Amino acid sequence: MPELVHEKSTKTTCPYCGVGCGVIARVGDDGAVGVKGDPEHPANFGRLCSKGSALAETLDLDGRLLYPEIGGRRAGWDEALDLVATRFSRSIAEHGPDSVAFYVSGQLLTEDYYIANKLMKGFIGSANIDTNSRLCMSSSVAGHRRAFGADTVPGTYEDLELADLVILTGSNLAWCHPVLHQRLAVAKASRPEMKVVVIDPRRTMTADIADMHLAIAPDGDTALFNGLLAHLVRSGAVDQNYISAHTKNFVEAFAAASALDLPELATATGLTQAELRDFYRLFETIEKVVTCYSQGVNQSVGGTDKVNAILNCHLATGRIGRPGMGPFSLTGQPNAMGGREVGGLANMLAAHMDIDQPLHRDLVQRFWGAPALPAKPGLKAVDMFRAVADGRIKALWIMATNPVVSLPDADAVEAAIKNCPFVVVSDILRETDTARHAHVLLPSLGWGEKDGTVTNSERRISRQRAFLAAPGEARADWWQLAEVGRRMGFGQAFAHTSPAEVFAEHAALSGFENDGGRDFDISAHAAIDRESYDDLLPFQWPQPNGAARQEKRFFADGGFYHPDGRARFVAVEARMAKAASDALPFTLNTGRVRDHWHTMTRTGKSARLSGHLAEPFVEIHPRDAQEIGVADADLVMIESPYGRVIVRALVTERQAERNLFVPMHWNDQFAAKARIDALVAPVTDPYSGQPASKNVAVRAAPFAASAYGFAVSAEKPVALDASYWAIAKADGGWRMELAFADDESDWIGWCRQAFSIPAEIEPIGYTDRTSGELRLAFFDEDRLLAALFLSPRPVAVARNWAVSQLSVSHANLGKRFAVAAGRPGADKPDPGAxxxxxxxxxxxxxxxxxxxxxxxxxxxxxxxxxxxxxxxxxxxxxxxxxxxxxxxxx
Incomplete structure (x- = not known):
């Protein structure tokens, strides 16, 4: 009778996108981890996307940073933290508090974020703390604050299911927020009369459920929604009672929105007049409208204006804060919202307070017992790294993020970090594009090991709970920060002993002298103890002291957070789409793919997640591909004045002409030259400081290769001497795509070096001099060590089948030749991509x-x-x- 394996279950929260799905993690006595969706969590009701379903496959310790390092050598925590505190203190003493900076991340838990913000703003005395959330949702923050007086998301996820019209603009919901897409798809299937409009230059997979796809020109959003506002006014569809009772500046906003007539709007948006009329008519005639917007709106030099153009339309019709109605910002990261709540942005204070307001500064300073708070905002992300480059910032602490890959003008960012006098990196991986330049590396806890809270896009706070032991000497980020704070002389302010204590302080600050004048209030949890914290159920804020849990929508009856309680219409000017030039004729758009996350430090560990799209690519329209001489699967070199990448051509009519799309995930750990943000100009929205990653002028040309290759190997390659390479985890080993600009005379020797093949193992294979194809396979008895397939054109090999050969026995000599040929036999059909x-x-x-x-x-x-x-x-x-x-x- 087989031995029973007992399992312990832990309810936690997914660490990927801002949907904030509940997860049940199960750990057996044998250490095996399984995950499933939590059917009781109100964000997902048991659903998980492909990334969430594969979480257990990303928990190995391969590549983990397991102990502190100084200058590449192992060090103890005391030595490392003493050095960090000493170097930061010295820089502050010699050059002032603005000579140091923290760059943090939406991957941090709220407790980590809170301590980082408290240390930098409250005790170091600088506002130079910013976050990678600046890159994805800061334009939404700025737009909310301009319109509402606070960074308030009015609605809930349920509104997507209750609406009769859902507008998705700048959001590939199916791939970037898959569980919300599932909820919407189910709602539409049950109510076919529900309408869905997708506004996106590309025809993404989200358009599959759309009744209308508007292939808008890059940066045409403000013109589109300005035109909508003007149409609503002229057709009598605005709510004059709501406007009069709860808003200001409507006349000015309408005047700005009326600047373009319908033909001019068609030019500015790239849409036909008929498409504009049809879209405007839908919004006019359907009352229950939700407009969801995400990075495609935010990542623009006019991102804040785009947000306000959307908010203007909802304010004008009073379609806000009621079931099935409202604007909805979809955040990208699991705790971007939590970071906003504790002041993780350089221009904010904790508990949604404003660093520019003396009363708020005084309140926070008194609550913290801080010596002094900075009187002005700190440097936002792009400007922060400019300050690193020019020497104003001399000590930098980077936590849970990889700016060498994710920031615009990424090569310049790398050079800045490389030349910074003192760099600390807290991460879970030892080798990232950023960590390689650190003077001090601090090992952090990863998902499944750390304990705290996160807030999702609908203001719902959930627990992330530890269900795995801390590996090696890894410690929580909040603990690292608190220890440095103590060593810098701020002992009592950083005497926390658990994340529960940090959360309680955060909750208490939210209610401190808050008489309802601030939106963020969770003071009901100000006295929470460790046991209650451990048992904390997901809840939506606000939850003031003495108030019961509730599902809350904002602004149906006004109650905005400007001093007079009124919302502000914001007059915004429509920007015309940027014209291509002869030198840079294409517009590059960057974004996510379905199965990978950020810079792949987590998802890159999963063979299953790498199976769908295993290498960086560019979507290009067939006519553009033909014009530049590129066929499907060829390699393409894309250049801007800032950098260059080499990616695989994916020729598709989903992409608009003269536009290109390249995902943002690949980095120097997984590809030779695919850090797409190296091409993005360091230009930002003037209000939010958010970079413009969706409208980049570039040129494209074929990459000249003398040979293309595909290879599989049981061990990770140690050195790939190739002009182009991209590697991905595979079951039983690794898979890789290759290209060579020059001929290699000794391919057997190349394989031995790349795949560490012993000299005594001889390959089997062949060379076809007519076709120019070469095949080599190396076996150690019945085990495949590596195989290389070369061709003058992109290699036609049954890739998934070839990968599967790493995991099977090859005792049959005849079947070894099938591996070398790259073609399965009739009894082993190729599953295909x-x-x-x-x-x-x-x-x-x-x-x-x-x-x-x-x-x-x-x-x-x-x-x-x-x-x-x-x-x-x-x-x-x-x-x-x-x-x-x-x-x-x-």
Whole structure:
């Protein structure tokens, strides 16, 4: 009888996007971890996306930073923290508090964020703390504050299900917030009369559920929503009672919105007049409207104006704060909202207070018992690294983020960090593009090990709970910061012994002298003890002291946070789309893919998540590809005045002409030259400081390669001497795409060096001098060590099948030659490129199911399970079905 494995379950929260899904983690006696969605969590009700479903596959200790390091050598915590405190204190003494800075992250927990903000603003006395959330949602913060008087998200996720019209602008919801997309798709299926409009230059997978896709020109959003406001006024669809009772500056906003007539709006937006009329008519005639916006709106030199153009339309119609109505900012990171709540941005104070307001500074200073608070905002992210570059900042602490990959003008950022006199990096991985330049490395706890809270996009605070022991000497980020604060002489202010104590202080500050004049108030938890903190259920703020838990919407009856209680319409000017030039004829748009996250430090560990898109790519329209001489799967070199990348061509009509899309995830750990933010100019929105990552002028050309390659290896390659390479984790080893600008005369020697093949192991394979193809496979008895496939053109190899050969026995000599040929036998069909990551289902398997009569997504799901878990691949499956049926009908 098999031995029973007992499991311990822990309810926690997913560490990926701002949806904030509840997760149940199970750890067996054997240490094996399993995850599933928490059916009781109100954000996801048990659903998980492909990334969340694969969380257990990302928890290994491979590459982990397990102890402090100074100058590359192992050190103890005391030595490392003493050095950090000494160097920061010395810089402050010699050059003032603004000579130091913290760059933090939406990957931190609220407790970490709180201590970082308290230390920098309250006791060091500088506001030079900013966060990578500046890169994704700070324009929403600025827009909210201008309109509402506070950074308040009015609605809840339920509003997406209650609305009769959902507008998704600048949001690829299906891939970036998949569980919200699932909730919306289910609601639309149950109420087919619900309308969905997707506004995006690309036809993304989100458009699969859309009744209308508006392929807007880059940066055309302000013009679109200005035109909508003008239309609503002229058609009599505004709510004059709401405007009169609860708002100001409507006349000025309407005047600015009326600046362009319909033909001019069509030019500014890239849409037809008919499309504009149809969209405006929908908004005019349907009362229950939710407008969701995300990075496509925020990441712009006019991002704040775009946000306010959207808010203006909802304020003008009073469609805010009521069920199924309102503007909704979708945050990108798991705790971007928590960071906003504790003042993680350089221009904010804790508890949604304002650093520019003397009363707020006085309140926070008294609560903290701080010597002095800075009287002005600190440096925002882009300006912070400019200050590192020019020497104003001499000591920098980077926590849980990778700015060498994610910031614009990334090569200049790397040079700045490299030349900074003192750099501290707190991270879970030892080798990242940023960590390689640190003077001190501090090992942090990762998901499953750390304890604290996060806040999702609907203002819901949930617990992240530890269910794994801390590896090596890794410690919580809040603890690292508190220890440095004590060593800098601020002992009593940083005497916290647990995250529960930090949370209680955070909650107490939110209610301190708050008579309802501030939106953020969770003072009901100000006296929370460790046991109650451990048991804390997800709750939505506000929850003032003495108030019961409630689901709260804001602003249906006014109650805004400007001193007079009125919202502000903001007059914004429509920016015309930037024209391409002869030198830089393409507009580059950057963003996310379905199965990877940020710079892949977590998702890159999962073979399953790497199966869908295993290398960096550029989406390019067929006519543009033809014009520059690029075919599907060729390599493309993309350049701007700031940098250059090499990526794979994905030729598709989903992409608008003269526009390119490249994902932002790949970095120097996974590809030769694919840090796409190296191309992005360091220009920012004047109000929010958010970089413009969606409208980048570039040129593109074929990358000349004498040979293309694909390889698999059991061990991670140690050195890939190739002009282009991209590696990805695979079951049983690694897979890689290669290209060579020059001919290599000794490919066997190249393999031995790249894959550490012993000299006594000889390869099998062949060279076809007619086609120029070469195949090599190295076996150690019945185990495949590595295989290399070369061709003058992009290599035609059954890739997933080749990868699978790393995990099977090759005792049969004849089958070893099949590996070298790169083609499975008739008894081993190739699954094809992965479509469904949750169940590892490939395109060939789906095509075969279609041939067998599965002519709907549901039928394919019933036969193969594809699309039945997270649902993010359903649009892709539907596209395959349509293509197959169309071909069969010809």
């Amino acid at each position: 992965t479509v469904c990551s949750c169940f590892s289902i490939g395109v060939n398997q789906i095509t075969a199911a279609i041939r067998d009569g599965c002519h709907s997504v549901e039928a394919v799901g019933e036969k193969l399970s594809a699309g039945t878990n997270c649902g993010s691949c359903r649009a892709e499956i539907r596209g395959i079905i349509h293509a197959c049926l169309a071909a069969a009908a010809e």
